[in-house]
Amino acid sequence: MTVTAPGAPDRLTVVLGVTGGIAAYKAVGVARAFVLAGHDVHIVATEGALRFVGRPTLEAISRNPVHSELYEGVAEVRHVALGQRADLIVIAPATAHAIASLAAGLAGDLLGTTVLASTAPLVIAPAMHTEMWFHAATVANIAMLQSRGVTIVGPDSGPLTGSDSGAGRMSEPDVIAAAALAVLGPKDFVGQHILISAGGTREPLDPVRFIGNRSSGRQGVALAEAAAARGAEVTLVAAHLEVAPPRCATVVEVSTAAELETAMVEHAGRADIVIMTAAVADFRPVTLAVGKIKKSDVDTTLRLDLLRTADVLTALTAARLPGQRIVGFAAETEPDDQLRLQLGAEKARHKGVDFLVLNKVGHNEGFGSLSNAVTVFDSTGAVVSHAEGDKASVAHRILDLLA
DSSP: OOOOOTTOOSSOEEEEEEOSSGGGGGHHHHHHHHHHTTOEEEEEEOTTHHHHSOHHHHHHHHSSOOBOOTTSSGGGTHHHHHHHHOSEEEEEEEOHHHHHHHHHTOOSSHHHHHHHTOOSOEEEEEOOOHHHHTSHHHHHHHHHHHHTTOEEOOOEEEEOSTTOEEEEEOOOHHHHHHHHHHHTSOOTTTTOEEEEEEEBOOEESSSSOEEOOOOOSHHHHHHHHHHHHTTOEEEEEEESOSSOOOTTSEEEEEOSHHHHHHHHHHHHTTOSEEEEOSBOOSEEESSOOSSOOOGGGSSSOOOOOEEEOOOHHHHHHHTOOTTOEEEEEEEEOOOSHHHHHHHHHHHHHHHTOSEEEEEEOBTTBSTTOSEEEEEEEETTSOEEEEEEEEHHHHHHHHHHHHO
16 A cells, blocks of 8 residues: 655655564565655664564565664764655654663664654654553653654554553554654644544443444544644544554543533534544433343343433534534445435535545444545535545545645
């Protein structure tokens, strides 16, 4: 997949730093994404990185020699020359050790000197075990790097090495490349506050069960990261995300549709743009059982009385501020393309939004995937855009309409 970003120069000199973690194999995909986008990629690999992925592989993909030794190329002062030439520096994966070295400004290897010798934007994609990611030292180091303007991409939640799973999984290569290129794109949302909802709400039946949906929150998180990269102040109202929340946004955690509505209405009071990505439960149980509903409490069938939840999107459009723009999302299972577009157009006119983004979903598509395919309608129900690709790319296409 070719990765592009709005406003990024046609051909960049990209320095890709690869550090010594198991996710180093994904660096091949990151390099490939930049090369396919037409950029000149130079890989600086640490000694540890080359234990995980071979030099010939990295050189074949990048189409340039791999640099790893601080004392090679001394005559051309390579330890600073690479950094001086770079338009963009990306480190993927960035291990906990690499992040600590960057925060301390250490220059004990070629990658460290390259970063310190460069004025180019720096983007890092952390990858480590969950405990390391949440350790106080890593949290402090990430905060320090962000205060210096370093862009952090991910990490995601998911399978790690062995049987472990959790936050700390390196983001996918196309996502990293798109986010990195977006750093050089337009800062067309500077001074604007964008409010975004993400994830899926849950309506409890009893202390252990709930009615919910399969939304992962990936598209909402991608929108938050893209908006922040383009200069916006971002507030993310998050309902049960399956990915790590972005550090570039103020995150407000909610659970139920009622909690999401309260948070969205509260924060919409100072938002220039509101994007309702979250999948909100349409129904909730009339009564909440105090204790667990047991099989022995019923015969063979459990009947539930459900009550419609509030329409959060309609509430937001009804109370919109002058000049405020609102984007809604709709998920439809209708298999017929024409009928599905009719449903989207009707909903766009009915909801009173500026744009409505339509997703096709089903048992095996839509929710939880790394890519997306959407159709965007304006307030009249007319189709104004189609977007398909990784969720970061789709996010930028949606923001392009708002810009």
